[in-house]
Amino acid sequence: MVKTPIVQFGTSRFLQAHVDLFVSEALERGEAIGPITVVQTSGDASRARRLAALSDGFDVKVRGLRDGARLDETRRVTSVARAMSLAADLDAVRDTIVEEAEIILSNTADAGFKPQAADIATGFDHAMSYPAKLTHLLHARFKANARPIQIMPTELVQDNGRVLRGLVLEVASKMEPEFREWLSTQVRWVNSLVDRIVSEPLEPAGAVAEPYALWAIEDCPGLVMPCQHADVQRVKDLxxxxxxxxxxxxxxxxxxxxxxxxxxxxxxxxxxxxxxxxxxxxxxxxxxxxxxxxxxxxxxxxxxxxxxxxxxxxxxxxxxxxxxxxxxxxxxxxxxxxxxxxxxxxxxxxxxxxxxxxxxxxxxxxxx
CATH class of the missing domain: 1.10.1040.10 (N-(1-d-carboxylethyl)-l-norvaline Dehydrogenase; domain 2)
Structure with a gap:
């Protein structure tokens, strides 16, 4: 089975036309750290067809203007090696986080960071917020091998890496001190900003997007870039x-x-x-x-x-x-x-x- 050093939480058309496309194009040049496992966090049954189609490869249609000329082209995305659902595949997702992941990406719904009543549960609960789910998955990695890992949210929240770190540490406040220390010292929390208008989905997977795209990643000690791509920039000051x-x-x-x-x-x-x-x-x-x-x-x-x-x-x-x-x-x-x-x-x-x-x-x- 192909190992996937990138684990992506979220199946949105934005991620398909942004991160997934960039990594796909970089993989073709040997300039990405590896393929992606996509994880659906919501358990929304209406998206099951999309989830199943992601690992088969999908199209992104890029339409708009570039340097004054009309651009209308189709790009094939093949970076998604596996697609899973937390609701149905929790054990497999946990194993992937423990054994394969080097980078965890996310772009959850607008309410994804919002705390939920279930966040105080002592074990994993599907009703939890994304930060609480992430905390318990990271705890499994800590207990298994405590290898360092990089977390890269792309939600449109200022200082999104710092904010997610704070939410995870809050959930972990009642867990063992060693785990909280590991979260603070061995997990790299990266701020980033994304920009691309993705106007409509394709069925069962894929999207229509404008030519302009940006993934600006704020530099920090030890930063691992997921891929090298013209639209992915390492910046000193986000x-x-x-x-x-x-x-x-x-x-x-x-x-x-x-x-x-x-x-x-x-x-x-x-x-x-x-x-x-x-x-x-x-x-x-x-x-x-x-x-x-x-x-x-x-x-x-x-x-x-x-x-x-x-x-x-x-x-x-x-x-x-x-x-x-x-x-x-x-x-x-x-x-x-x-x-x-x-x-x-x-x-x-x-x-x-x-x-x-x-x-x-x-x-x-x-x-x-």
């Missing part, structure tokens, strides 16, 4: 990447919606419609060039930002992607504060005192 995503990509989405709402939701329906409207797109480019870019330069983070803005605008113009402004408009008030309000505060903190009227208007301020 905060720089997080700010670009929040204050360029996400800020742009929210500024568009502010303009759209002010126009009584008329005109554009999708993000790509904004880029097809000469006046609307010119205003967005002015926001980036006149109000966003100077702040990144003032903060000493200007290198590469113009390229990132150009890539963002190209992502917005993707002719294959039905990204509805109506969907982005959900929780708009909260997004305004987190994306535009926080950016204006960051600008002032970094000495950029220029009036940012376009962003200020989006916030409902006379000036900013």
């Amino acid at each position: 905060g720089v990447i997080e700010r670009r995503k929040l204050f360029i990509l996400n800020l742009g989405h929210t500024w568009m919606v502010s303009r759209w709402l002010a126009n009584d939701r008329k005109g554009a329906v999708f993000v790509r419609d904004v880029m097809g409207d000469p006046d609307f797109s010119a205003r967005l480019r002015a926001v980036y060039g006149e109000e966003v870019l100077p702040t990144f330069k003032a903060a000493g983070e200007g290198d590469g930002v113009e390229d990132y803005i150009a890539a963002t605008l190209e992502r917005f113009a993707n002719p294959f992607l039905d990204h509805r402004l109506e969907d982005i408009a959900q929780n708009h008030g909260e997004k305004l504060e987190r994306r535009i309000g926080a950016f204006l505060d960051w600008a002032r903190e970094n000495g950029d005192q220029a009036q940012k009227s376009k962003l200020g208007h989006a916030m409902g301020r006379a000036g900013a």
Whole structure:
């Protein structure tokens, strides 16, 4: 049986078009540490067909714009050697964690990190949160051989490795001190940030994704990269990447919606419609060039930002992607504060005192 040094918790179409694809392409070049065992954590019977299909290989269709040209191609993913369910295959999953795993990846549902009442159980319980399940699986490894291991969550949580470490240590607080010491000293908890729009699933497995992709992994002592790939970056400071995503990509989405709402939701329906409207797109480019870019330069983070803005605008113009402004408009008030309000505060903190009227208007301020 093929050994799988990577164990992945989660079967989402995002992981299929991101981690699984990157590892597959790297394996073809001999630049990955090995294939993947995928584990379904939820026990959702409706996903059983997808789970069974993953190890047979599946397609990822990459559609969008790259350097101004339309891209529409299909890539075959063959990195998943085994696919199991915690509900049906707990013993096999435990054995894989104990005997094979070098890296554990995850991208659980939005509520995956949320503590559950079952987390206080003394033994494994399928009603537990993902961090509690992970704690008990790691305890089995500790008891068997105590070999070091690397944990790499990809959930969209700031400092996701640190957060997961804290949740696991909390669950382990009533276990033996030696296990807690092992979790703290022999388990490497890695922060990372992922970015790719995966617009729809394929059946029974696979997905449709945009060309742009990023897996930024924060460097730390002893870090093991799961693969070498153009879209996988080892970075010194993940905060720089997080700010670009929040204050360029996400800020742009929210500024568009502010303009759209002010126009009584008329005109554009999708993000790509904004880029097809000469006046609307010119205003967005002015926001980036006149109000966003100077702040990144003032903060000493200007290198590469113009390229990132150009890539963002190209992502917005993707002719294959039905990204509805109506969907982005959900929780708009909260997004305004987190994306535009926080950016204006960051600008002032970094000495950029220029009036940012376009962003200020989006916030409902006379000036900013």
